[in-house]
Amino acid sequence: MSDIQDYIDQHIEAFQEQLFEFLRIPSVSTDRDKRNDVRRAALFLTEQLEEIGLDKVTLHETAGHPIVTAEKMVGEDRPTVLIYGHYDVQPPDPEELWTTPPFEPTVKEGRVYARGASDDKGQSFTHLKSVEAFLKTGSALPVNVKYLLEGEEEIGSPHLVPFIEEHKEALACDMVLISDTAMFDEDQPSITFGLRGLAYMEVHVTGPNRDLHSGVFGGAVENPVNVLAEIIGKLKGEDGVIRIDGFYEDVLPMTPEEREAVKALPFDEEEYKRDLGLTALHGEQGYSTLERASARPTLDVNG
């Protein structure tokens, strides 16, 4: 391993310069005017993957933004790890809240500040550079690696599933490593082995065919705002349990091992509240704050 670590130590400044180049590309996938920038980020990745020495580096066109793949197969007897990441970023608005420009990476107290630095260019890049260190030092990669890098994560990945279905064999793997998660805290790297997923629903409440004066109609005609509030208010019980029939049907119960592992994390509930400016927390009865915030499903109104 020391060759690999030496290589990283020797190249850390170059790596940072390359990461900054990546971060400077405003690859905002929601913004049609930034289509070419999104593409530039994809091209940047293909160049990187080629330079590192990966095989079958390919930029795949989609009806939206490109998908980039590459691989390095070192032996059929080795497990294959597919690394997923995304090179698109959230819009930087509102720009006035940035203390440094979103697309001009700035280092402050050892941290890199830029749009996409932690979502997901920084992480993706780590997973490129770690493989580079193996290949460039002639060290044997312990696993086969495949890369799947998309540019539509921030818009719901509309072309990813069809792409995966179409390239099932080429993407076949034993394990998927998602480079789009977070550390538990600064000094506590984490292995995230499951995510809660997301299901959106937009509820429309239809009321009378015109605005009504509460003095003339109030009390006799249902007020859509009151009705919507009532519906939302009934979604959870006082015990924090979601009361929609079947909501928990496909939710796996936490195993005793998982609950122990969560318990073992260095979590300070008082500090958590202080940080959020809260005096109280509330959630599903029978679960700790960390279990509520990570393993248990939730239901929130967004907007």
Add this chain to the structure above:
Amino acid sequence: MSDIQDYIDQHIEAFQEQLFEFLRIPSVSTDRDKRNDVRRAALFLTEQLEEIGLDKVTLHETAGHPIVTAEKMVGEDRPTVLIYGHYDVQPPDPEELWTTPPFEPTVKEGRVYARGASDDKGQSFTHLKSVEAFLKTGSALPVNVKYLLEGEEEIGSPHLVPFIEEHKEALACDMVLISDTAMFDEDQPSITFGLRGLAYMEVHVTGPNRDLHSGVFGGAVENPVNVLAEIIGKLKGEDGVIRIDGFYEDVLPMTPEEREAVKALPFDEEEYKRDLGLTALHGEQGYSTLERASARPTLDVNG
């Protein structure tokens, strides 16, 4: 009475012209740029009151828009009726929804269309012209009349109560006639003997000190939107009864006579629903739709 009716018949066109002049004044009390127009409406009324032959016609300055008073005392043995009205109007926005200009009165199928025609210039004007018909024909007024006409009804009448307190004696009366109500329907004039009144409350729900990602904090931290919905949703029970402690404390129960009177009104619930585009009505259990819409208090979210 025939003199009076003759006088009205002979002057009906002149009355309409005068009303139109009144309606043309854009006396929008919410709009600071319309201060002079609001004042013009007050001056128009003082001129009218003087012409009719009322006594003590006075335009009172307030910290806001003026209050106009006048009286005709015909005998200490007669009861005194105070007529209240307001000469300010709601803003005409959105102007594009008007099919004729809001401040250019237009007659269509016997109805006058203009901002303020039915709230409250039309009604106030009726109560001026009826007294004019008595005084100009030398007919004995059966009651003493006093007028109290304000220009801040549409902004919550901030200067009316202090004014009334200050002029208690001058305004003393046996009965108040509010000229700011509606007819039950086109062929059914109404005596409105009570109004529900209005109490506003703005509820703020304070949550964490910043926007939180539902994937990271959801379920562990109360979401202010969910909490607000829950609060609103709990304000009424399934039976439509408002569940705030003490809410009904000062509400007079309807008398059997009142309930009979409401029942006697020609009200077609099916037509009411059809007109509003509704398939169902809902409200406080134990009361009819008309009782719910008129006599019983309600609680609605506004916005």
